[in-house]
């Protein structure tokens with residue numbers, strides 16, 4: 001038995017009416033290596049056809065190697081699923097939770113086959129990516145299309161839950177993380193800290209074309225940063241200044257990616273006389289390798305060398321508010337599919353993100369490919385009326 005199999009659910013009972021028409025939940029994630037032998041094949045999966053320079057791949061490979069070749073992401077997803085199962089059970093909602101990844105075991109297509117074997121016909125999918133961009137949205141939708149094509153007519157019909165970035169439970173979980181990190185600083189450091197919100201850098205062209213009308217990636221992050229900072233101010237009585245910066249830049253050097261990089265930003269803050277920072281990785285749902293390496297290892301080292309006092313805020317992870325938010329998004333979408341009117345929990349503009357992506361949303365700039373969960377979805381291979 002492989003390490004992930006203990007997470008699997010083996011039968012689909014009939015689901016609760018509050019969850020109808022769904023008979024299963026799928027957590028769809030990125031995937032990560034489980035040991036040294038997995039590192040290269042994993043990186044090959046991630047970067048196939050992406051034009052990532054060899055040196056960057058070797059560098060990222062070293063980050064994984066330094067952690068024994070094991071990404072934290074799989075255990076984080078196991079914990080998220082356990083939390084979801086617990087929350088669903090507490091609410092008396094009986095529905096099986098499955099787990100599939102785009103880049104590593106358990107692969108999405110294998111999980112779809114298992115669902116088909118279990119008699120699942122209609123799935124609500126939570127993608128572990130909170131914001132709009134090709135990487136966080138359409139690319140997963142393409143993976144779903146590929147997996148459904150591989151499984152064929154037996155594949156269940158898949159709906160994707162809207163992005164969770166603007167859900168109040170995601171905001172309060174992150175605000176809690178920031179308040180916790182402030183508590184790790186000296187009392188003077190905590191009073192004068194700068195809140196540095198961090199997310200994954202992406203190519204500027206990808207950011208400009210993100211969402212239904214472009215620019216969604218940065219706009220959504222700015223809204224989250226503002227909302228989290230406001231909640232922290234309310235809870236601490238201090239109106240901290242904040243910034244939005246980026247980590248984990250990749251791609252060829254001549255291609256522009258979102259800036260400033262977190263390390264450069266720390267340097268600029270130190271030059272301007274800052275003494276302490278809290279780094280809050282709002283771009284990541286849990287402690288991915290980008291958090292474990294790029295922030296906890298590299299950026300922490302940068303802060304230390306600059307004489308900056310620094311703490312890192314916890315990610316949403318398995319925070320109870322966040323788990324409850326995912327269950328709320330599930331109930332919301334089920335109600336929508338039953339034709340009911342819903343009130344969507346949201347912090348307001350620019351959200352909430354749509355349930356079904358319009359044509360051309362978060363385009364693949366390398367060329368169009370089939371994608372599901374959007375208005376450009378090809379006819380359902382199982383022949384169900386839509």
Ligand SMILES: CC1=C(CCC(=O)O)c2cc3nc(cc4[nH]c(cc5[nH]c(cc1n2)c(C)c5CCC(=O)O)c(CCC(=O)O)c4C)C(CCC(=O)O)=C3C
Pocket residue numbers: 030031032033043046047050052056057060071072073128129130133135136200201202203248249250251283287288289290
């Ligand atoms: C926006 C975004 C998210 C957040 C949304 C989401 O969560 O999906 C994300 C998540 C993740 N990215 C991850 C890992 C990697 N991403 C890479 C490469 C890239 N990421 C990109 C963007 C994003 N990535 C982009 C534009 C590239 C360039 C190649 C391309 O155009 O696609 C590479 C190749 C090496 C490199 O190029 O750095 C690796 C190894 C892991 C797993 C971490 C772990 O193991 O814990 C996770 C969760």
Ligand SMILES: [Fe+2]
Pocket residue numbers: 200
């Ligand atoms: Fe990535």
